[in-house]
Amino acid sequence: MSHNKPPKHLGSDVQRLKQKAGWDPAKHVRADAHEQLRGLDQEIKNQKVYAQADSCPACLLAQQESNDPSALCDTHLQQALGF
Numbered sequence: 001m002s003h004n005k006p007p008k009h010l011g012s013d014v015q016r017l018k019q020k021a022g023w024d025p026a027k028h029v030r031a032d033a034h035e036q037l038r039g040l041d042q043e044i045k046n047q048k049v050y051a052q053a054d055s056c057p058a059c060l061l062a063q064q065e066s067n068d069p070s071a072l073c074d075t076h077l078q079q080a081l082g083f
């Protein structure tokens with residue numbers, strides 16, 4: 001087994017970053033579609049989170065305290081954010 005040389009590893013990382021940052025229409029479209037899919041996925045997740053929040057005492061308390069009907073407790077807030 002040979003040692004992993006840091007410069008080589010860093011180099012491939014930089015190349016990957018450059019590819020991400022580079023303007024490639026084909027890649028851009030694919031990334032966009034992926035983003036849309038992710039957004040849809042997140043929307044479904046949020047609906048589930050809010051459905052759970054309806055019967056979560058901590059969420060109800062957070063809503064009363066902040067006077068915000070969309071407030072969530074820490075647990076459900078993290079779930080809504082995708083953690």
Ligand SMILES: [Zn+2]
Nearest residue numbers: 056059073076
């Ligand atoms: Zn909650």
